[in-house]
Structures are given as structure tokens and as C-alpha cells.
Amino acid sequence: MALSEFELIRRYFSHCGAERADVLLGVGDDAALLDSAPGQDLVAAIDTLVEGVHFLPLAAAASIGHRALAVNLSDLAAMGARPAWALLAITLPCVDEPWLAAFAQGFGTLARAHGVALVGGNTTRGPLSVTVQILGHVPHAQALKRSGASAGDAVFSSGTSGDAAAGLALEAGRLELDDAAAAAQLRSRFSFPTPRNALGERLRDLASACIDVSDGLFADAAKLAAASGCGIEIAFDELAVSASLVRAVGMERARHLALTGGEDYELCFAVPPARIEELERALPPARWEYRRIGTLRAAPAALVTRGGNVMEFSHSGFDHFASQERAE
Numbered sequence: 001m002a003l004s005e006f007e008l009i010r011r012y013f014s015h016c017g018a019e020r021a022d023v024l025l026g027v028g029d030d031a032a033l034l035d036s037a038p039g040q041d042l043v044a045a046i047d048t049l050v051e052g053v054h055f056l057p058l059a060a061a062a063s064i065g066h067r068a069l070a071v072n073l074s075d076l077a078a079m080g081a082r083p084a085w086a087l088l089a090i091t092l093p094c095v096d097e098p099w100l101a102a103f104a105q106g107f108g109t110l111a112r113a114h115g116v117a118l119v120g121g122n123t124t125r126g127p128l129s130v131t132v133q134i135l136g137h138v139p140h141a142q143a144l145k146r147s148g149a150s151a152g153d154a155v156f157s158s159g160t161s162g163d164a165a166a167g168l169a170l171e172a173g174r175l176e177l178d179d180a181a182a183a184a185q186l187r188s189r190f191s192f193p194t195p196r197n198a199l200g201e202r203l204r205d206l207a208s209a210c211i212d213v214s215d216g217l218f219a220d221a222a223k224l225a226a227a228s229g230c231g232i233e234i235a236f237d238e239l240a241v242s243a244s245l246v247r248a249v250g251m252e253r254a255r256h257l258a259l260t261g262g263e264d265y266e267l268c269f270a271v272p273p274a275r276i277e278e279l280e281r282a283l284p285p286a287r288w289e290y291r292r293i294g295t296l297r298a299a300p301a302a303l304v305t306r307g308g309n310v311m312e313f314s315h316s317g318f319d320h321f322a323s324q325e326r327a328e
């Protein structure tokens with residue numbers, strides 16, 4: 001017998017995330033009642049994932065659940081905010097219980113790891129799409145923004161970049177890799193991205209501006225620069241790439257992908273030169289996994305340099321796989 005909407009929500013979503021004392025009324029009534037914290041600004045973000053656009057038609061349900069929340073957690077990380085509550089609007093083509101169980105497991109595991117309660121949502125029938133709204137807190141007037149940096153500020157990025165684009169290409173069969181461990185690592189960087197919330201919160205007192213990298217490091221760093229009224233110079237040879245990505249595409253293509261591949265959900269942030277020492281003392285780069293990749297400039301252009309020269313490069317990550325296929 002098909003599950004009723006009521007029973008579906010009760011079974012998979014009414015206890016999916018973390019339990020929080022500030023949820024006065026969660027899933028089950030007409031709306032959630034949330035105890036907002038005094039002295040804090042409320043921070044809100046929302047993102048939709050559509051089948052065939054943001055994930056492949058045969059993507060694992062656990063990955064879709066994880067990513068739908070991760071992309072929102074990442075937006076709060078970029079603001080230096082602490083996530084608290086989420087709402088989930090899901091459109092399902094049919095009631096597939098193993099799919100729902102895996103989706104809820106992917107969503108719920110990440111939600112609990114970040115102390116996020118699922119407080120409400122909406123369930124409808126139609127082509128598969130998932131929208132998550134997230135709410136969180138930041139101490140009053142202390143949120144990080146894309147704006148706020150100045151020419152001369154150093155630009156850093158966390159983790160390694162380009163992995164998710166290669167992971168997606170592997171998933172989609174546009175890239176092949178014999179090294180199974182490296183392939184699994186790249187796939188998991190796409191399917192189960194790690195939003196950098198602990199780093200984002202710590203950067204609140206140190207960074208002059210911050211953005212999370214969803215569209216590719218070059219595009220997103222350029223957005224930060226533009227919002228701050230600056231240009232940017234990125235040093236190609238400073239881009240951090242993983243050993244797995246280098247194994248998959250070689251060092252040269254790896255760094256191109258690091259610039260242009262999206263969906264890594266790392267943080268890109270600016271720090272005034274006078275505060276770099278403090279940054280590196282408070283957050284040792286080896287432990288917090290970030291690296292300086294460039295500098296904000298007064299001239300408005302976004303440039304990539306190599307050995308002091310301005311480099312020409314393709315802005316589309318897909319180009320690399322297309323040209324690799326032609327080369328093979």
C-alpha cells in the first residue's frame with residue numbers, strides 16, 4: 001500500500017536532523033516555532049537541486065540528501081554563521097521507500113554532524129527536485145561578506161580545488177581513471193562535499209571578505225574581488241590540487257580544473273597583510289588546510305599569472321574533458 005503523505009513525513013523527516021532546545025515546535029504543525037537568539041543576526045539561505053541539472057538522473061539518494069544540505073551549510077560557512085535550522089521542500093515522482101530512507105540518511109547524518117534541526121518543509125509529487133532553506137546565527141553585525149576586502153589583501157582558498165568537477169566527470173562517464181582509490185576519492189568529493197563551517201566561523205574575526213566556491217575558484221574569487229571593488233591576481237602555480245586529481249588528469253590540467261571546476265564548496269577569503277601573521281597563528285595552515293593563492297589589486301581585472309606573466313586559460317571546466325577525449 002502506498003504511503004500517505006502524512007506517514008511519509010512522519011517516517012522519514014520528523015526526526016531527521018539534530019534535536020535542538022530552540023525548536024519550540026518542529027515538523028507537524030502548520031509552521032515551525034523557533035526561539036531566535038538575542039544579540040545574533042539571523043542568517044538565511046536557500047538552494048534548489050534539480051534532477052538532470054544539479055545531479056545525474058541515477059545519482060545515489062544519500063548523495064542528493066547530503067548535497068542539498070551541504071550547499072546551504074556552505075553558504076552559511078561563507079558568512080561566518082553557525083547553522084541551526086533547515087526546511088526541506090521535496091518534489092518526488094513516486095514514493096520509493098528505499099530511496100527516501102537513503103535520502104533521509106544522507107541529509108540527516110550531515111544535519112546531525114552540524115547540529116542542524118529539520119523543522120519543516122513541504123512534500124509534493126512531480127519531477128524530482130529538492131530545495132533546502134537554512135537558517136543560522138551570527139553575532140550582530142559580524143557576518144563575513146563578499147564585500148569588505150581592499151586592494152593589497154591576500155587571497156586564500158581552503159582545501160584542494162577541482163576535485164568535484166573531476167568526480168562529476170567520472171560519475172558521468174566523461175573521464176576514466178584506472179586508479180580505483182583516486183577515482184573513489186574524486187567521486188566522493190562531488191557526491192559528498194564537506195562544507196567548511198568550522199573554518200568559516202573562525203574566519204569571522206580574521207577575514208576581510210569571504211565566499212564559498214560553488215561555480216569555480218576563478219569565478220568565485222572574481223566575485224569576491226568585484227564585490228569589494230577590486231581586481232584580483234591568482235598565481236596558477238599556488239593553486240592547491242589533490243594527489244588524486246593529479247593522478248587523474250596530470251598537474252597542468254589539475255590546476256586548470258582547480259580554477260574552473262565548480263562544486264568544491266571550499267572557502268575563498270581575503271585577509272589584510274597586517275593580519276596574516278595572526279591568521280596563521282590562530283589557524284595553522286597545515287591543520288586548517290588553506291593556502292594563499294593570490295592578491296587583490298586596485299585595477300578591476302581578474303587575472304591568472306604564472307611566473308610573473310599573465311596567463312590565458314579556458315573558463316570552462318568541461319573544455320578540459322572535451323579536449324582530453326579528443327587527445328585520447
Ligand code: ADP
Nearest residue numbers: 009013027028029030031088090120121122123
Ligand atoms: P500544510 O499543509 O499546513 O502546509 P503539510 O501537510 O504540508 O502542512 O506538512 C505537515 C508538516 O510536515 C508541516 O509541519 C511541514 O513543515 C512538515 N513537512 C512537510 N514536508 C516535509 C519535509 N519534506 N521535510 C520536513 N518537514 C516536512
Ligand code: MG
Nearest residue numbers: 028029030031
Ligand atoms: Mg497549513
